[in-house]
Amino acid sequence: MSAPVLEVTDLVKHFPVQRGLLRRTVAHVKAVDGVSFTVAPGETLCLVGESGCGKSTVARLITRLVEPTGGSIRLGGTDITKLDDAAMVAHRRRVQMVFQDPYASLNPKLRAGDIVAEPLENYEAMGRAEREEAVAAVLKKVGLRAEMMRRFPFEFSGGQRQRLGIARALALRPDLIVADEPVSALDVSVQAQVLNLLVDLQEEFGLSYLFVSHDLGVVEHIGHRIAVMYLGRIVEIGSKDDIVSEPLHPYTKALISAAPIPDPRARREKLVIEGDVPSPLDPPPGCHFHTRCPFAVARCRSEAPALREVRPGWNVACHLVET
Amino acid sequence: MNLVEPEMQVATAVKPILEVEDLRTHFFTRDGVTRAVDGVSFTVAPGETLGIVGESGCGKSVTALSILRLLPARLGRIVGGSVRFEGQELLSLPEGRMRDIRGNRVAMIFQEPMTSLNPVLTIGDQIAEAVMIHQGASRSDALRRAAEMLRLVRIPDAEKRVGDYPHQFSGGMRQRVMIAMALSCSPRLLIADEPTTALDVTVQAQILKLMLELKQATGSAVMLITHDLGVIAETCQRVIVMYAGRVVEQAEVLELFDAPLHPYTRGLMASIPRIGLGRRKRLAEIPGIVPDLRKPIVGCAFAPRCPIASARCRAEPPPLAEHRPGHLAACWHAGEMP
Numbered sequence: 001m002s003a004p005v006l007e008v009t010d011l012v013k014h015f016p017v018q019r020g021l022l023r024r025t026v027a028h029v030k031a032v033d034g035v036s037f038t039v040a041p042g043e044t045l046c047l048v049g050e051s052g053c054g055k056s057t058v059a060r061l062i063t064r065l066v067e068p069t070g071g072s073i074r075l076g077g078t079d080i081t082k083l084d085d086a087a088m089v090a091h092r093r094r095v096q097m098v099f100q101d102p103y104a105s106l107n108p109k110l111r112a113g114d115i116v117a118e119p120l121e122n123y124e125a126m127g128r129a130e131r132e133e134a135v136a137a138v139l140k141k142v143g144l145r146a147e148m149m150r151r152f153p154f155e156f157s158g159g160q161r162q163r164l165g166i167a168r169a170l171a172l173r174p175d176l177i178v179a180d181e182p183v184s185a186l187d188v189s190v191q192a193q194v195l196n197l198l199v200d201l202q203e204e205f206g207l208s209y210l211f212v213s214h215d216l217g218v219v220e221h222i223g224h225r226i227a228v229m230y231l232g233r234i235v236e237i238g239s240k241d242d243i244v245s246e247p248l249h250p251y252t253k254a255l256i257s258a259a260p261i262p263d264p265r266a267r268r269e270k271l272v273i274e275g276d277v278p279s280p281l282d283p284p285p286g287c288h289f290h291t292r293c294p295f296a297v298a299r300c301r302s303e304a305p306a307l308r309e310v311r312p313g314w315n316v317a318c319h320l321v322e323t
Numbered sequence: 324m325n326l327v328e329p330e331m332q333v334a335t336a337v338k339p340i341l342e343v344e345d346l347r348t349h350f351f352t353r354d355g356v357t358r359a360v361d362g363v364s365f366t367v368a369p370g371e372t373l374g375i376v377g378e379s380g381c382g383k384s385v386t387a388l389s390i391l392r393l394l395p396a397r398l399g400r401i402v403g404g405s406v407r408f409e410g411q412e413l414l415s416l417p418e419g420r421m422r423d424i425r426g427n428r429v430a431m432i433f434q435e436p437m438t439s440l441n442p443v444l445t446i447g448d449q450i451a452e453a454v455m456i457h458q459g460a461s462r463s464d465a466l467r468r469a470a471e472m473l474r475l476v477r478i479p480d481a482e483k484r485v486g487d488y489p490h491q492f493s494g495g496m497r498q499r500v501m502i503a504m505a506l507s508c509s510p511r512l513l514i515a516d517e518p519t520t521a522l523d524v525t526v527q528a529q530i531l532k533l534m535l536e537l538k539q540a541t542g543s544a545v546m547l548i549t550h551d552l553g554v555i556a557e558t559c560q561r562v563i564v565m566y567a568g569r570v571v572e573q574a575e576v577l578e579l580f581d582a583p584l585h586p587y588t589r590g591l592m593a594s595i596p597r598i599g600l601g602r603r604k605r606l607a608e609i610p611g612i613v614p615d616l617r618k619p620i621v622g623c624a625f626a627p628r629c630p631i632a633s634a635r636c637r638a639e640p641p642p643l644a645e646h647r648p649g650h651l652a653a654c655w656h657a658g659e660m661p
Binding site for chain 2 (some may be wrong): 122190193195221244269274
C-alpha cells in the first residue's frame, strides 16, 4: 500500500467558552476529542455524523482554517501543525476545500474567472493569457463553458456555483480536496450532477477526498471508507461496504436505520433511538453514546471505550462488540 | 387515456375533507410576475396522509400557505381557483371566519421550529393561547391541556416544562412542541411543511414516528410537504409530485414507486443516492435546471430537461390525465421509456 496522503493522529480541538465582562474562560467545547485516521491516494474517506459531532471542525483543522489544540496532521509525511505561516504556504496548495454553501463561499464582487484564477495567481508564475487558458480549461473540466468566466456568481444557479467552487479547488491540482457537505444545499437532481462530477474528477486526477456529510445515501454513493463520528470522537471506521451492510457500533446501526429509504416496500421497523445529541459542552462520561444506547451496560457509563480493530481494517469504539 | 374532470378525481366513497381546484398563486415582484402555483388541483380524504413532493421552487410550500391564506399580502396573491375545506370555500371567507379555522380545524407545522415559536413566551402560554381562543377554555384549563399535549408528544417532565421558554429546548424538542401546539385543538387536517428537514436523521425518525402515531390516534388527515422521496415512501399513502408550480403526477405510494409515469418523477427517483444500492455506479442526472417561473412557459414545463420530449411537448401543455386507475400524470408520453 502506498503512503497515505493524509495522516491524522490524536487530533484535538477545544473551543473556549467565555462568559462575563472579563471574557473569562468558563468551560471548553470538546469539538474534536482525539481523532485519528488516514486517507490513501485516490481514496474517498467520508466523515459522517449529526450536528455537533465535530465533522466540520475536523475539515477546518486539516485545512488549518482553525488551529488544533493537540495532535498531528501529516500531509504527504510533513506535520503541518508545526509549520509557520511561510512554510505553510507551500503546503496549502496540496489541500483545497469545497464549502457547503455555494452562495456564501464565492465573492459576489468577483467574476467567475477571477475566482478560479485567484489560487493560480498566488502559486503559479503565469502570464495573463496563459492563466486565462488555464481557467478556461478547469471550467471545462467541471462542466462550465469558458465564456462563463466573465459572469458574476449571482448569474449562476446553485449547482453551477458549486461547480465553480470545485473548479477553484481543482485549479492547483491538489492531492486532497476537503469537501464539507458539498451537496447538502442542492436539490437531488442537481446533487446527482455534482456527485457524478466529483467521481469523474477523482478518476481523472487520482484525487483523494475527505468528504464530510450527514447524508448516508450520499456517503454510500461516493465513499470508499467511512468514519462515523459522535460528539467529537470516531465511533466506527472501516470500508463502506462492511459498515453499510453490517454496522457494528449501535450508533452506526441507529444512523443507518433512521435514514429514510425511497422505497415504500422497504418500510421496516426502525431502530429509533431516543433523545437528542447531548451538548458537546458537557458530554456524558464514559461512552458518549450511552445516554441514547439501547444496549448500554454499567461499564459504558464509566469507561470510555477505545477505538480498537475488531476485524481487519475495521475499528469500533464499543465495549460490547466482540473481536 | 381519459381526461379527468376534477369531480371524477374524487369519485371515492368518502367525501374529501379538502378540495383544491385550479389554484393559482402569483407573486408580484419588481422583476415581474412569478407563477409560483399555476393551476394545482387535488383532494385530501379524511384521515389520509397525502405527500406533496418536489424540489425548491416547485410551489409546494406556496400551495400550503395559499390553503391557509398565510401569504404575505404585499407580494403573493391567489389569483384564481378554489379551496374547499369540509365543503366550505376558504378563499372568499372573511378574515375573521378564516381565523376560526386556522390553528383550529386546520393546523400547520413549519420547517423551522426556532423561528416559528415566540421566544419571549413560555411554551405553555403558546399552546394555551390557541386552546383559549378556539375552545374558549380558561387559562388554567388551557395550561392543563398544554401539559397534557406535551405529555402526548413525549416531552419528559411535561408539567414542569410548560413554564420553559423555547431556547431551553433542543431542535427536536421544539418540533415536538410545534406538533403539540398544532394538535392542541384536534384539527381535522394537519399541514406539515418540511417538518423534519432541519433535524438530524435520528431525530427525524423520532418525529415522523410520533406524527404518524398521533395521526392514528386522532384520525386527522395529514398533508406532508417534503423534498425527500425517502420520507414520502416511509410515511404517505398517496403522493403528488409537483414541478414548476404544477402537479405532474399523482398516485398511491406503492403505485408511484413501482411504476412512475412522468419522466420527472423517474428522473428524481433515479438521481437519489440510496443506502443498499451497493457499487459506486453513476447516478442518473436530470440535466439543466428548473425553469424561470417569471417567464411564460409554453408547453410542458419539464420539456427542456426531458429525455423523451417531442415537438408537441414544447408546444402544448399536457393535461393531468388518468393513465391507470387512480394514477394521474401530466405528460404526452407518460410511461414511455427514453
